[in-house]
Amino acid sequence: MITLIAITALGVFCLIAEIFNLRKALVPITVLGLLGVLGSTLHLYSFGELSSNYDNMIVADKFATAFSSLFILLTIFLVIMSHDVYKEHQTKISDFIAIKVFLLAGAIAMVSFTNLSMFFLGIETLSISLYVLAGSSRLSIKSNEAGMKYFLLGSFASGIILFGICLIYGAMGSFDIAEISNRSLSAELPIWFPIGVVLVVIGMFFKIAAVPFHFWAPDVYEGAPSLVTATMSTLAKVVAFATLYKLVVALNLHLSFDNQDLLTSFQLIVIIISIASMTVGNIMALRQNNVKRMLAFSGISHAGFMLMALLGMADSSTSILYYAAAYALAGMAAFSVIIYITKDKDNEDIINFNGLGKTNPILAAVLTAALLSMAGIPIFAGFLAKFMLFTQAIKAGFLVVVIAGVVNSIISVGYYFKLILAMYTKEPTEEKRPTPIVYYIVGVTSIIINIIIGLYPSLVTNLLR
Amino acid sequence: MNVSIILFILLIGALATFLSGNKSASKVALFFSLVALGCTSVLVNQYLNGANISLNNPWILQPNVSFALNADGLALALVLLTVSLTPIIIFSGFGNKFENSKNFYALVLFMAFAMTGTFLASDGFLYYIFWELSLIPIYFIALVWGNGDAEERKKAVVKFFIYTLAGSLFMLVAFAYLYSKAGSFLVSDLTKLNLTATEQTWIFFAFFFAYAIKIPIIPFHTWQAKVYQKAPTIGTMLLSGIMLKMGLYSVIRWQLPIAPLAAKTYMPTLIGLSIAGVIYGSIVALRQKDLKKLLAYSSLAHVGLIAAGCYTVTAAGLSGAVSQMIAHGFVIVGLFFAAEVIFRRFGTYKIDEMGGIRSQATKFTSMFMILVLASVALPGTFNFIGEFTVLYSLSQVNIWFAVLGGTTIILGAYYMLKMFQNVMLGETNTKVFADVTTNETIVFVIIIAFLIFYGLYPKPIVDLVNPSIVEILKQINR
Numbered sequence: 001m002i003t004l005i006a007i008t009a010l011g012v013f014c015l016i017a018e019i020f021n022l023r024k025a026l027v028p029i030t031v032l033g034l035l036g037v038l039g040s041t042l043h044l045y046s047f048g049e050l051s052s053n054y055d056n057m058i059v060a061d062k063f064a065t066a067f068s069s070l071f072i073l074l075t076i077f078l079v080i081m082s083h084d085v086y087k088e089h090q091t092k093i094s095d096f097i098a099i100k101v102f103l104l105a106g107a108i109a110m111v112s113f114t115n116l117s118m119f120f121l122g123i124e125t126l127s128i129s130l131y132v133l134a135g136s137s138r139l140s141i142k143s144n145e146a147g148m149k150y151f152l153l154g155s156f157a158s159g160i161i162l163f164g165i166c167l168i169y170g171a172m173g174s175f176d177i178a179e180i181s182n183r184s185l186s187a188e189l190p191i192w193f194p195i196g197v198v199l200v201v202i203g204m205f206f207k208i209a210a211v212p213f214h215f216w217a218p219d220v221y222e223g224a225p226s227l228v229t230a231t232m233s234t235l236a237k238v239v240a241f242a243t244l245y246k247l248v249v250a251l252n253l254h255l256s257f258d259n260q261d262l263l264t265s266f267q268l269i270v271i272i273i274s275i276a277s278m279t280v281g282n283i284m285a286l287r288q289n290n291v292k293r294m295l296a297f298s299g300i301s302h303a304g305f306m307l308m309a310l311l312g313m314a315d316s317s318t319s320i321l322y323y324a325a326a327y328a329l330a331g332m333a334a335f336s337v338i339i340y341i342t343k344d345k346d347n348e349d350i351i352n353f354n355g356l357g358k359t360n361p362i363l364a365a366v367l368t369a370a371l372l373s374m375a376g377i378p379i380f381a382g383f384l385a386k387f388m389l390f391t392q393a394i395k396a397g398f399l400v401v402v403i404a405g406v407v408n409s410i411i412s413v414g415y416y417f418k419l420i421l422a423m424y425t426k427e428p429t430e431e432k433r434p435t436p437i438v439y440y441i442v443g444v445t446s447i448i449i450n451i452i453i454g455l456y457p458s459l460v461t462n463l464l465r
Numbered sequence: 466m467n468v469s470i471i472l473f474i475l476l477i478g479a480l481a482t483f484l485s486g487n488k489s490a491s492k493v494a495l496f497f498s499l500v501a502l503g504c505t506s507v508l509v510n511q512y513l514n515g516a517n518i519s520l521n522n523p524w525i526l527q528p529n530v531s532f533a534l535n536a537d538g539l540a541l542a543l544v545l546l547t548v549s550l551t552p553i554i555i556f557s558g559f560g561n562k563f564e565n566s567k568n569f570y571a572l573v574l575f576m577a578f579a580m581t582g583t584f585l586a587s588d589g590f591l592y593y594i595f596w597e598l599s600l601i602p603i604y605f606i607a608l609v610w611g612n613g614d615a616e617e618r619k620k621a622v623v624k625f626f627i628y629t630l631a632g633s634l635f636m637l638v639a640f641a642y643l644y645s646k647a648g649s650f651l652v653s654d655l656t657k658l659n660l661t662a663t664e665q666t667w668i669f670f671a672f673f674f675a676y677a678i679k680i681p682i683i684p685f686h687t688w689q690a691k692v693y694q695k696a697p698t699i700g701t702m703l704l705s706g707i708m709l710k711m712g713l714y715s716v717i718r719w720q721l722p723i724a725p726l727a728a729k730t731y732m733p734t735l736i737g738l739s740i741a742g743v744i745y746g747s748i749v750a751l752r753q754k755d756l757k758k759l760l761a762y763s764s765l766a767h768v769g770l771i772a773a774g775c776y777t778v779t780a781a782g783l784s785g786a787v788s789q790m791i792a793h794g795f796v797i798v799g800l801f802f803a804a805e806v807i808f809r810r811f812g813t814y815k816i817d818e819m820g821g822i823r824s825q826a827t828k829f830t831s832m833f834m835i836l837v838l839a840s841v842a843l844p845g846t847f848n849f850i851g852e853f854t855v856l857y858s859l860s861q862v863n864i865w866f867a868v869l870g871g872t873t874i875i876l877g878a879y880y881m882l883k884m885f886q887n888v889m890l891g892e893t894n895t896k897v898f899a900d901v902t903t904n905e906t907i908v909f910v911i912i913i914a915f916l917i918f919y920g921l922y923p924k925p926i927v928d929l930v931n932p933s934i935v936e937i938l939k940q941i942n943r
Binding site: 318357372377378379383387388390391394395399402403406409410413414417421424425456457458461465 | 525526527528590597598601605609615618619623626627631634635637638641642644645
């Protein structure tokens with residue numbers, strides 16, 4: 001709980017900081033503040049106390065704290081990169097950083113909710129921050145388009161979620177997920193309860209960009225400023241997924257009301273959407289020339305992979321946390337390079353990466369490692385993450401999804417390697433230019449964390465045990 | 466002292482080479498590879514004196530993975546092959562100039578590290594990590610330092626990577642399945658599972674997919690020739706000398722003991738495929754105009770025979786296969802080095818543009834001749850022992866397998882001698898061919914000395930390997 005309050009306070013401070021002319025010091029102060037929050041979150045975590053607050057609206061259990069820590073870490077990286085990205089826009093820097101911090105507050109509310117109204121508040125805080133950020137490059141027509149598109153489609157999804165919540169309330173007479181969970185186990189359920197659940201889940205599928213609710217992702221990713229794309233593809237994605245998982249558990253979809261038919265149909269839907277997301281995402285990514293678009297499709301396929309975790313529910317919260325960490329850290333490392341490369345360019349085509357192995361070997365190595373992690377090559381965390389999902393799905397008896405996952409892992413190598421090939425086999429198109437240190441910090445740190453948790457997965461998995 | 470020290474030395478060596486700077490990189494790499502060789506010899510001695518040099522530490526709790534390195538005679542033989550070929554391969558590069566040589570040699574040592582790990586690991590998960598890890602350095606070695614047209618090279622290397630990765634991912638699924646049954650990845654636990662015949666068949670073919678691509682067995686060989694041709698010769702040596710032995714070794718270590726029923730059911734098909742590779746490789750080799758490609762296809766033929774030996778699942782077949790793995794490792798490195806020696810002088814791998822070397826370089830000619838003869842399994846070389854044992858084991862299964870497999874000797878002699886004739890003999894070439902330098906001679910002499918010494922006195926290797934083979938056969942016939 002203290003986490004959420006501290007973060008909101010930090011956000012307010014960022015807004016006020018402008019008045020006191022603290023713009024120059026804003027990034028360091030925010031990073032320090034976030035590090036402090038991270039420390040206190042982990043500290044509270046180590047006591048292992050469950051604290052529920054505000055009439056049981058929000059709870060800081062292990063799941064919430066573990067994910068919150070990951071989100072805070074990702075936000076720290078994003079804020080560090082803001083230092084260079086907004087160098088030319090000093091007048092807006094406090095707004096943008098404040099929005100990022102508020103976004104984090106929304107994210108934490110989303111994983112800690114125990115009440116559906118809190119869940120909706122969280123999702124709206126996060127989404128509205130993202131709408132603003134997507135359109136934040138005021139003079140770029142692409143950014144405007146992205147913001148508008150994201151806003152329209154996103155508010156539809158929010159509307160659908162809200163409608164679903166209403167139906168669930170109508171059926172259960174409560175917003176409290178513990179109560180809903182209890183009542184959903186009873187035999188007689190009003191028909192609008194499953195309808196409400198389906199609507200909520202559809203809304204969440206939209207947020208994680210799973211096929212067939214993915215159409216917004218490539219356009220928005222491409223149009224939004226690169227730093228915002230990084231936010232969406234790393235932070236927002238794993239937030240949405242953690243929340244979806246929490247909802248599915250809370251609504252007992254994995255037990256499905258002692259009703260075998262509902263369970264099988266839920267599983268069938270997950271299987272279809274998972275396979276479709278992986279396949280569509282990967283095949284479309286093969287054809288992209290724009291790196292941000294490519295990563296958008298790769299993100300869609302990763303959503304498909306993560307959906308696998310909804311099938312073998314026994315202890316899949318660990319594998320979701322691990323996959324989320326591996327994916328988000330690799331994505332963060334990749335974006336640190338992409339943001340640097342495409343900073344003053346009007347497009348993000350692969351051609352811009354030509355010869356990076358020669359002009360900037362460190363960043364090229366970071367990007368290579370990030371892509372290898374996403375492709376699932378050991379020793380990077382992405383490998384173990386996939387492996388955990390595969391083992392669980394096999395244990396639960398879903399070999400088909402695993403085979404589809406394997407085939408898709410192979411396809412994904414095709415486009416990840418397109419970038420690696422461009423970096424190492426093409427001649428550089430431009431002179432070496434100075435690289436701001438922030439990109440090295442973010443890229444190298446996130447890859448090192450990625451490798452460390454790849455070699456010692458217990459560091460992450462123990463958080464939920 | 467246990468075997469992890471070899472891995473440690475190679476890894477530190479790779480790091481030190483990377484940090485040492487371009488000028489001294491090759492020497493630092495050579496130094497560390499020799500230290501690794503020395504260490505391995507000491508460890509093998511300890512092993513032969515009955516010391517336990519294996520290692521089993523818990524590593525990851527969930528999933529249950531241990532850092533388990535099992536050093537039995539079979540693994541040690543392959544580790545010895547790796548660490549003795551690595552210095553030879555590094556030393557053979559002394560005559561070449563590589564751009565960014567610190568990266569290059571660091572990758573070579575890193576690859577030796579990964580391959581040694583693959584041979585030693587007795588935990589499926591660890592084994593898989595090393596197996597995949599060995600793919601990354603060779604990918605960059607072939608991609609960045611390779612020769613020929615960049616576009617074509619890129620295509621070849623990416624195809625190779627995707628092929629092998631595809632194969633290994635199916636192996637990963639098999640491991641995931643086995644883990645869900647056994648709750649552990651240790652090979653000793655996996656062989657204790659009571660799998661039904663259907664399960665065994667699926668697992669066997671998941672493994673087969675990975676190994677058939679790596680070895681390669683036809684029809685999974687299409688990546689091979691292009692990559693061998695396009696990679697720098699050092700990369701080709703690593704690939705053909707050591708890396709494809711990973712596939713063959715894994716058949717003996719993992720595939721057969723885990724799914725013995727399937728291995729026996731499909732034995733004729735598997736041996737048939739392997740032998741088809743022998744004949745196909747030999748015939749295609751006959752028509753090659755590029756020296757490196759010819760050697761690639763000859764390698765395909767030889768490796769097919771080794772695979773056939775493995776799939777006989779008899780003591781003779783397995784032990785012959787291991788001997789032949791070692792012999793082939795040395796001889797193919799020597800042959801590719803000969804191709805490189807010619808390339809350094811003529812700047813081409815095209816057989817048409819060679820010829821008339823004998824009159825200018827007598828030392829080189831005689832050493833090349835010995836290697837060619839060793840490669841066609843002339844009695845007195847180590848290759849003869851391996852090949853003969855494998856053919857004998859094939860005749861035990863079915864005499865026709867032995868007859869068809871035996872064609873490798875006739876066809877092999879034909880294309881190798883024809884190649885030798887076209888490359889070395891004929892009219893004096895207009896281009897000048899300087900005889901081998903001291904460094905080059907050292908490489909050839911070491912390889913030839915090894916092949917002939919163990920050809921006449923194979924007992925040390927056989928004694929090292931055979932007890933483990935007997936042990937593995939016990940597991941297979943449980």
